[in-house]
Amino acid sequence: MTVSSSPSPLAGRRILITGAGSGIGKATAQLFTARAARVALVDNNLQAVTAVGDELKMPIFGCDVSNPDQVERMIPEAATALQGIDGIVNAAGIFMGGAIEDLRVHDWHRVMNINLLGPFLICRQALPALRQAASATIVNIGSIAGLQPAHGVAAYASSKAGLFMLSKCMAFEFGPTIRVNTVCPGAIETPMIQNGLTEDARARLQAANASKRLGRPEEIAEAILYLSSPASSYVNGATLVVDGGYSWR
Numbered sequence: 747m748t749v750s751s752s753p754s755p756l757a758g759r760r761i762l763i764t765g766a767g768s769g770i771g772k773a774t775a776q777l778f779t780a781r782a783a784r785v786a787l788v789d790n791n792l793q794a795v796t797a798v799g800d801e802l803k804m805p806i807f808g809c810d811v812s813n814p815d816q817v818e819r820m821i822p823e824a825a826t827a828l829q830g831i832d833g834i835v836n837a838a839g840i841f842m843g844g845a846i847e848d849l850r851v852h853d854w855h856r857v858m859n860i861n862l863l864g865p866f867l868i869c870r871q872a873l874p875a876l877r878q879a880a881s882a883t884i885v886n887i888g889s890i891a892g893l894q895p896a897h898g899v900a901a902y903a904s905s906k907a908g909l910f911m912l913s914k915c916m917a918f919e920f921g922p923t924i925r926v927n928t929v930c931p932g933a934i935e936t937p938m939i940q941n942g943l944t945e946d947a948r949a950r951l952q953a954a955n956a957s958k959r960l961g962r963p964e965e966i967a968e969a970i971l972y973l974s975s976p977a978s979s980y981v982n983g984a985t986l987v988v989d990g991g992y993s994w995r
């Protein structure tokens with residue numbers, strides 16, 4: 747076996763990251779640029795993504811991933827800015843809680859459109875560019891919520907379960923030069939979870955976790971890096987759970 751002495755497996759790779767204005771997407775953009783990748787930063791929060799773009803000196807794109815017209819316009823612009831696309835990280839997403847009997851149809855559509863339709867639109871639109879790359883990667887950010895049932899998360903969990911299957915279907919249809927994998931985080935310290943978490947809920951989550959703490963966005967970014975790099979060249983259609991040992995308890 748030969749061991750590569752390359753300084754960074756991501757050097758020169760051109761990666762489009764959605765949800766890059768905050769949390770996991772932002773941490774991924776920071777890690778990837780630190781590892782010499784070039785990234786296109788996509789988010790519908792223009793203020794947030796502008797700040798990340800200024801910090802990393804990378805191109806930004808204000809885009810609602812659930813809007814087909816906006817995605818159709820944005821992808822060619824991002825491909826031009828990066829001079830091609832070698833990879834996608836679909837991290838844009840929203841959380842929505844609520845018992846099934848209380849869920850409004852509008853809210854159901856909203857979470858499905860952002861969490862499931864969004865990655866579909868992004869990947870479909872980027873497919874011609876990805877096919878031009880010698881070896882391309884897609885990493886979709888699912889959730890352990892999509893792998894096991896729980897009370898009060900039906901809409902969110904269903905969107906993530908759908909993303910899990912969409913990833914596998916894409917792996918079949920897009921292979922062999924495009925690999926598609928899913929990272930399923932547990933509870934991670936980002937605005938998504940920090941905004942709604944009571945101290946009691948936090949204590950319960952920590953107690954039920956083998957690592958006895960919530961995760962950090964940087965720890966998810968490392969898993970995304972692995973699946974975006976040649977180090978994972980034979981990992982395809984897989985689901986990598988990164989939850990500190992919560993979901994198997």
Ligand SMILES: NC(=O)c1ccc[n+]([C@@H]2O[C@H](COP(=O)([O-])OP(=O)(O)OC[C@H]3O[C@@H](n4cnc5c(N)ncnc54)[C@H](O)[C@@H]3O)[C@@H](O)[C@H]2O)c1
Pocket residue numbers: 764765766767768769770771788789790791794809810811812836837838839840841860887888889890930931932933934935936937938939
């Ligand atoms: N934080 C967690 O505990 C956790 C756990 C499991 C899975 N996830 C998933 O990880 C991903 C990232 O979440 P996060 O925790 O970093 O949340 P976050 O709220 O910190 O970041 C999400 C980003 O997505 C952007 N976004 C939302 N809707 C968008 C849209 N329609 N178009 C474009 N951008 C949009 C937001 O503006 C924000 O910048 C999400 O898919 C989420 O479901 C998070």
